[in-house]
Amino acid sequence: MNVTEILFGILTVMALFSALLMITSKNPVHSVLWLIVTFFSISGHYILLNAQFLAVVNIIVYAGAIMVLFLFVIMLMNLNNTAEPKKNRWLKLVGGIAGGCLFLVLVAALKDSEVKRQFTEVKTGDIGLIKNLGKELFSTYVVPFEISSILFLSAMVGAVVIGKKE
Amino acid sequence: MFIDYYIILSVALFCIGIVGVLTRRNAIIIFMCVELMLNAVNLLLVAFSKMHHLTPPKKELAAVAGTDGQIFVFFIMVVAAAEVSVGLAIIVMMYRNIHSVDVNFLNRLKH
Structure with missing residues (x-):
């Protein structure tokens, strides 16, 4: 062991x-x-x-x-x-x-x-180091990465709208 | 390290999350159990991403085989963060309306 x-x-x-x-x-x-x-x-x-x-x-x-x-x-x-x-x-x-x-x-x-x-x-x-993952994230997966920013924006707006008092 | 150990650990964490969802009544704790289940899946994805390193399919893929799994985990974390913000806003709204976070009071769709 x-x-x-x-x-x-x-x-x-x-x-x-x-x-x-x-x-x-x-x-x-x-x-x-x-x-x-x-x-x-x-x-x-x-x-x-x-x-x-x-x-x-x-x-x-x-x-x-x-x-x-x-x-x-x-x-x-x-x-x-x-x-x-x-x-x-x-x-x-x-x-x-x-x-x-x-x-x-x-x-x-x-x-x-x-x-x-x-x-x-x-x-x-x-493969788990930031060099490899960052290279992959900004070349192959750059479109999903940018779309996730839109997801965050909509989540932020949604949280504010839902949590707002009438 | 055998992959079996990681599979059993992840399945155990996932099942603990399921038991929590089934037995607890507090909406916040149910939500936390969902987070635990997401994390169990993430752990299994990372373990699998490191699995085929010893026998990679091709020589030139040897250095980067399994990167996709870890990118997936990253995106799962991104989606989970967005989900938590909206979900907690819904729980706060529910607390404001019925002054409780007990899911037993949320049975109006039943009638």
Whole structure:
């Protein structure tokens, strides 16, 4: 067991543990904080796969911008001390069973797949570096890149229009 | 590292997100679970983008094989950021109208 596998194990346990705590904690602010821990461990996975650009973008966009937006909204609504109403215990159980069944099916589908036992390259390779990705982004994918700016503009206008008081 | 581990990790994160969507009633937490599912897919895309490096299809493609996967992840993040801004605006509007973010109160289409 080398260093890479130990790091993979630690990051995996961290991601799964914090994701489970995210969906089980009662306080929405705690949920947001656990989700940030999950995003950081996913960024750690990206670094382990040598996708450094995506790791940094993941931290800046997800753990930074999006989660701050969530925290702002939760604190704006002052939800952090209101308990969720009592809900059906059976509904919770059925939701857990349904998710578990999906997990079982997807993992069982792996058994006969072609990708089984193939290796993924960790720690090396330079396709995830910003030089390669930037070159590709501004040559082959320049049209979608520019269209995404229009998407952002429309999302901004949409958010303002929806959130505006009458 | 085997790709299987990454697949199982991503599927587990995705299923945790699904369980959260099915069991929670708070609209903001449901939205956060959707974000978690998007991130699980992103992780799997990055893992797959690094998979065929050891046996690339052609010699000249060896250096850049798999770049497309990481560009896709970048665009998924872009779309997710736009989606979050609109979705949170909708949740704020819903809170302003019914003074709650419980999705059980949003059953008016049923009647």
